[in-house]
Amino acid sequence: MNDSRFYWARLISDLISPPVVWAVLIFPIAFREAHSQAQALLWGLTYGVLVCLLPALYIGWMVRRGSISDIHMRLREERLRPFLVSIGCTGLAWLALRLMGAPSVVPLVAISTLVQLAAMALITLVWQISIHAMSITSAVVATGILFGIGPALLVSPLVPLVGAARLKLNRHTPAQVLAGMLLGAVVTVMLYAVAVA
Secondary structure (H helix, E strand, C coil), X not given: CCCHHHHHHHHHHHHCCHHHHHHHHHHHXXXXXXXXXXXXXXXXXXXXXXXXXXXXXXXXXXXHHCXXXXXXXXXXXXXXXXXXXXXXXXXXXXXXXXXXXXXXXXXXXXXXXXXXXXXXXXXHCCCCCCHHHHHHHHHHHHHHHHHCHHHHHHHCCHHHHHHHHHHHCCCCCHHHHHHHHHHHHHHHHHHHHHHHC
């Protein structure tokens, strides 16, 4: 799909992809909770490398081998192995952050990611929903919970923008995009509610 009419949608899909969203989200949270910049960077990089970089490298390797059509895994059948790798790496991130003594909200980000990935993996067995929509919605909801309504409103236009990009590229139906948004919002609210209960 090299048509210039789709350029903006491809750009949004690449720039606001799940690994990028999760990598960007962890750093403000880590810096808010840490006693030093070095501590925050260590937590952020631990999460970023394990949750975002390693699974992305695996997907890139699978694309290069021809096992996956492209990095956004357009076919449902292509998604299961990358989800399993991501789940394993995210579990390691949660364990590493706990062992580092990070405050509970930092490993909670890893748990939130882990639950969403596990839900996506299960759903992928029978249907395909938008992980792009899920991740950006989760990030906006988490921003509201942790930093307040103002910052959440500031980033909230990214949710419909990502949804529109995925629809423009014909990667998902409206129902699949809405299901992704719903899953991202519900899982995030439930986990943070349990954490503060």
